[in-house]
Amino acid sequence: MNVLELEEFNIIKEFRSEQYNKYVVEPIDKPTFCSKCGSIFKENAKLKVHDVRTRKVADQDIRGMKVIIEIKQRRFYCPECGDTFTEIFKSIAPDDRITVRLRDCLGKESIKGNTSFASLADQYGVSESTVKRSFEIHVAKLDAQRVLVAPRILGIDEIYVHIKGEHRKQPCAVFTDVEKGKPIEFVRGITKELVVQKIKEMKGYENIEVVTMDMASAYRNAVEETIPKAFCVIDRFHVMQKFNMKVDVLRASIQSKASEGARKELFRVKYAIRSNRENLNKNEQIQQLDGVLEKYPSLKEAYWAKEGLKDVYNAKTKYDAYQLYYQWETSISKGNKVGKEMQKLVNKLKKEVFAYFDGHWTNAYTESFNNVIRRIVRLGNGYSYDTLRAKVIFGSDKAEPLKAKNMQFYEVDAITGKRIFVTD
Numbered sequence: 001m002n003v004l005e006l007e008e009f010n011i012i013k014e015f016r017s018e019q020y021n022k023y024v025v026e027p028i029d030k031p032t033f034c035s036k037c038g039s040i041f042k043e044n045a046k047l048k049v050h051d052v053r054t055r056k057v058a059d060q061d062i063r064g065m066k067v068i069i070e071i072k073q074r075r076f077y078c079p080e081c082g083d084t085f086t087e088i089f090k091s092i093a094p095d096d097r098i099t100v101r102l103r104d105c106l107g108k109e110s111i112k113g114n115t116s117f118a119s120l121a122d123q124y125g126v127s128e129s130t131v132k133r134s135f136e137i138h139v140a141k142l143d144a145q146r147v148l149v150a151p152r153i154l155g156i157d158e159i160y161v162h163i164k165g166e167h168r169k170q171p172c173a174v175f176t177d178v179e180k181g182k183p184i185e186f187v188r189g190i191t192k193e194l195v196v197q198k199i200k201e202m203k204g205y206e207n208i209e210v211v212t213m214d215m216a217s218a219y220r221n222a223v224e225e226t227i228p229k230a231f232c233v234i235d236r237f238h239v240m241q242k243f244n245m246k247v248d249v250l251r252a253s254i255q256s257k258a259s260e261g262a263r264k265e266l267f268r269v270k271y272a273i274r275s276n277r278e279n280l281n282k283n284e285q286i287q288q289l290d291g292v293l294e295k296y297p298s299l300k301e302a303y304w305a306k307e308g309l310k311d312v313y314n315a316k317t318k319y320d321a322y323q324l325y326y327q328w329e330t331s332i333s334k335g336n337k338v339g340k341e342m343q344k345l346v347n348k349l350k351k352e353v354f355a356y357f358d359g360h361w362t363n364a365y366t367e368s369f370n371n372v373i374r375r376i377v378r379l380g381n382g383y384s385y386d387t388l389r390a391k392v393i394f395g396s397d398k399a400e401p402l403k404a405k406n407m408q409f410y411e412v413d414a415i416t417g418k419r420i421f422v423t424d
Contacts, residue, residue, distance in 0.1 A: 003062065004069065006091050006099070012072075020125070021065045026072040031087040039080035050075040050084045057092055058126050059099045066125040069099070098130060106131050107138025111395040113376040132387075139390040148185065150202035151177035153210045154230075155366035156219045158190045161377050164384045173198070174373070174392075176366045178212055183369060186392040188385050195222035212363035214238040215349060234352040235362040236313045242345070243306045244274045246338045250302050265292055277307055298335070305332055305339035309346075318357035325354075372396050 002011060009025035016022070030047055033040045041047065052074050059067040075086050088094065093103045102124065110120055110131050117131045124131075155176040160169040173195060175185040185198055195218060199205050210231045213219040215238055223232050251273055255266040272280055272289040280286050293300040308328045315321035325346075332339040346353055356362070376391050377383065383391070 004059065004067075006069075008089050008091055009069075009071070016065075019066055020068055021062055022068045022070065024070045024072070027074065027087060027089070031076065031085075034078040034080060034083075034085050035088050036083045036085040037078060037081035039078060041079075045079065047079070048077045050077055055097075057097050057099055058102055058124060058130075060102050060105055061124070068125075096130065096133065098126060098134070102126075103134045103137065106134035107141075110135040111138055111142075111391060113372065113391050113395045114379065116380045135387070135390070139386075139394065142390075142394050148202050150199075150205040150208050151179060151184065152208065153178040153212065153361060154184075154199075154208050155363050156195065156211060156213045157363060157366040157370060158214075158216070159370045159373055161373065161388065162381065163188070163388065164382050170385075174366060174370060176369055178210075178361070178363070178365050181365050183393055183396055186373075186389045188389075190216070190218060192218040192222045192225075195219055196226055199223070199226045210359065210361050212361050212366065214363070215242060215345070220352065231355050231358065231361075232352045233355045233358075233361045233363075234349055235356055235364070236310075237362060237364060237367060239346065239353060240306070240310055240313075243309060243338075243342050246341060247273055247299075247302045247306050250338055251299055254296055254299055262295075266296075268292075273303060276310070298337075301333065301336040302338035305336055305342070309342065313356075315357065318354060321354060321357045369396070 002009075004011065004023060004025070006025070008027060008029070010028055011023050011025050013024040014021070015024075031041070052072055055071045055073045057069050057071065059069050061067060071089075071092070073086060075084050077083075078085055091100055092098075093100050096103065098106070106120060106124065106126070109115055110117060117128045117135070120126075120131045121128045155174075155178040157174050157176075158171055159174055160171055163170045170188060171190045173185075173187050173190045174183070175187075175198060176183050184202070187194060187198055199208075199222065202208075205227060208227050208230050210233060211219075211223045211227070212233045212235055213223075215234055220232050223230055248270065251266055251270065255263050258266060269289045269292045272285050277286070280289070293303055305328075308331060309325075312321055312324045312328055315324050329343055332343055334340070373388075373392055373396070376396065377388065380387070380391070
């Protein structure tokens with residue numbers, strides 16, 4: 001039995017070490033065509049061997065052992081063109097030192113967000129450049145088969161990431177299918193023109209009903225230009241994130257002018273100020289926070305204005321939300337600078353902010369997907385944009401290792417190891 005299961009070769013010799021199995025093989029048949037001039041030979045054609053050379057290629061593991069194949073590769077004289085040519089094997093990757101099946105395996109493994117080129121190179125005993133070539137071939141196949149279809153609910157957000165060749169983090173736009181929870185596109189840049197271009201590239205983009213986004217005007221303007229009938233929704237996360245940032249800026253400003261003891265006190269409540277009040281420990285964190293707020297009236301006003309706006313999102317209907325918002329507006333004092341700034345911002349974007357209550361649409365999936373992208377970037381620091389984009393689009397579903405609690409187990413027989421099927 002040919003353990004390699006490569007029908008083109010016979011195994012001549014086999015060698016083993018602690019980590020590797022090495023197989024010396026020779027081709028079974030003579031070539032049927034000249035790889036130089038393309039001439040096809042007759043079945044009984046007599047081909048003269050010019051010389052025999054050893055070609056080493058890596059293959060998929062066998063029983064946990066790395067595999068090296070030494071091929072006795074022949075060169076022949078072509079009776080048609082008179083030149084020498086090297087025989088080509090369908091199971092060996094051309095111009096590479098791996099088998100086709102290992103190249104396919106490397107392509108599928110390298111696209112995953114939870115693997116790096118270096119780790120795969122070490123696992124299979126090949127070079128990183130070999131893994132990268134396999135990756136590029138696999139990505140080209142996936143891109144050729146891919147059709148960019150517009151979702152019913154589109155999510156747009158931006159993320160700043162390190163890209164090879166750039167000294168600073170680069171802004172990239174992320175497009176997701178919020179309803180199905182999957183990425184659609186990842187592009188470098190966050191300009192209106194780029195967003196318009198990507199939306200128009202989606203098949204059936206005219207049928208997009210809802211677009212969730214942050215407060216960036218570029219996204220909003222792009223959607224209004226391409227799909228004016230779609231609802232633009234600025235979800236609660238982005239509104240409250242903006243408010244939290246403004247309150248924290250005020251806290252930092254007060255902290256910078258305070259005495260050393262007060263600075264430490266203000267720094268200790270930094271997390272509590274940003275957090276949802278209901279998530280804090282009542283006995284410790286809330287008491288500590290309220291004690292600090294009492295000492296700084298302007299920070300206290302800003303904090304409670306933030307908590308008041310958050311309560312608006314507890315409304316069950318859009319009408320109730322408007323009523324709660326009006327009450328919140330009237331509660332903001334003229335001296336509450338942070339509260340007035342947020343009031344002005346929300347009023348400017350009131351249509352998009354309150355569109356949230358039409359269907360309680362959020363951009364939560366897109367925001368969480370940004371964390372997946374960050375993990376991919378950390379794992380392969382120094383990825384080019386093309387490599388990062390491919391991993392984000394095609395391999396992000398494998399960016400996190402599957403935990404035991406999320407796995408499905410089935411019972412097996414203790415002796416045979418075969419699965420036991422239970423029938424009702």
